[in-house]
Amino acid sequence: MASFFAVAGCSNGDWRTASREPAGIAPDPASTPEAVVQVYAASTWGWRGIFAVHTWIAAKETGEDSYTVYEVVGWRQRQGLPLVRIERDAPDRYWFGEAPELLADHRGPGVDSMIAKIDAAARSYPWAMKYKAFPGPNSNTFTAWVIKQVPELNLDLPFSAIGSGYKD
Numbered sequence: 001m002a003s004f005f006a007v008a009g010c011s012n013g014d015w016r017t018a019s020r021e022p023a024g025i026a027p028d029p030a031s032t033p034e035a036v037v038q039v040y041a042a043s044t045w046g047w048r049g050i051f052a053v054h055t056w057i058a059a060k061e062t063g064e065d066s067y068t069v070y071e072v073v074g075w076r077q078r079q080g081l082p083l084v085r086i087e088r089d090a091p092d093r094y095w096f097g098e099a100p101e102l103l104a105d106h107r108g109p110g111v112d113s114m115i116a117k118i119d120a121a122a123r124s125y126p127w128a129m130k131y132k133a134f135p136g137p138n139s140n141t142f143t144a145w146v147i148k149q150v151p152e153l154n155l156d157l158p159f160s161a162i163g164s165g166y167k168d
Contacts, residue, residue, distance in 0.1 A: 023100050026058060026067065026091040027107075035062045035111035037118065039104040039143065039155055042095035053160045055103070055143040057122075058091030059115045067091040070122045072142035074131040084128050084142065086119075104155045114152050121149035127168070136166025 026038055037060075041053040056071035069089040077083055092100050106114060125145055127137035140157060144164035147153050157164045 021094055022090040023092045023094060025100060025102050029060050029065050029067060032060070032107075033063055034108045035115060036060045036067075037104070037106040037111055037114055037153070038091055038102060039147075039153065040092060040100040041103055041158060041161065042098040042100040044095070044098070051160060052162045053158065054095050054139045055157060055161055055164075056139070057118060057143060057146060058089075059118055060091070061112050061115055068119075070118060070142075070146065072125075072131065072137075072139040074133065074138060077129075077131055082128065083131050084122060084125055086122055103157070104153055106153070110152075114150060117150045117152075118146055121146045124149075127166075134162060136163030137168075138163040138166070140164040141166040 025040075027036060036058075038058045039055065040058065041055045044052045044054050054071075056069055058067045058069050060067045066088045067090070069085070069087060069091060071085050072083050073085050074083065076085065092102075094100065122142075125142055127141060130137055132138065140161040140163040143161070144157055144166075147155055147157070
C-alpha cells in the first residue's frame with residue numbers, strides 16, 4: 001500500500017500549472033549567429049516519469065533569431081491537432097515541471113544541412129497519425145526516426161526513451 005502512495009505522489013501538482021519555462025541550457029539565439037541543433041530528454045509527467053522520458057529536437061539555422069522545436073505530443077490528437085509538432089518555441093523548456101537534459105549539441109559549419117535533413121525527416125515521419133504510449137509509436141519513436149534519417153546527429157537515445165525501438 002505504501003508503494004501505491006509513493007507512485008501516486010510522484011507528480012507535483014497539476015500538469016496545467018507545471019513549469020514550461022526555458023531551463024537556460026540553449027544558447028541565446030540573439031547572440032549566437034551560428035546554426036545550432038540540440039536534442040533533449042526530460043522525465044515524463046507524473047508516475048511515468050519514474051521510468052520514462054520525453055525527447056525532442058530543437059534547431060536554429062545560421063542567423064535565425066529563434067529555434068524550431070520538433071516533437072510528437074500524443075494528447076494533441078484528442079484536440080484534433082497533428083501529433084507532430086513543428087513550431088517556433090523555446091528549445092529547452094521544462095517538460096511540465098521536469099528539467100530537460102541535453103543529449104546532443106551540434107553547432108557551426110555543416111549544421112544548416114543537418115537542420116534541412118531534420119526538417120525533411122520530421123515531415124515524413126511514418127506514424128504521424130498514430131500514437132500509443134507503449135510500445136509506441138510515441139514521442140521517442142519520432143526522435144529515434146529522425147536520428148535514423150540524420151545519422152550525423154550521432155546519438156543513441158537513453159534506455160528510458162521507451163518507444164525509441166518501435167517497429168511497425
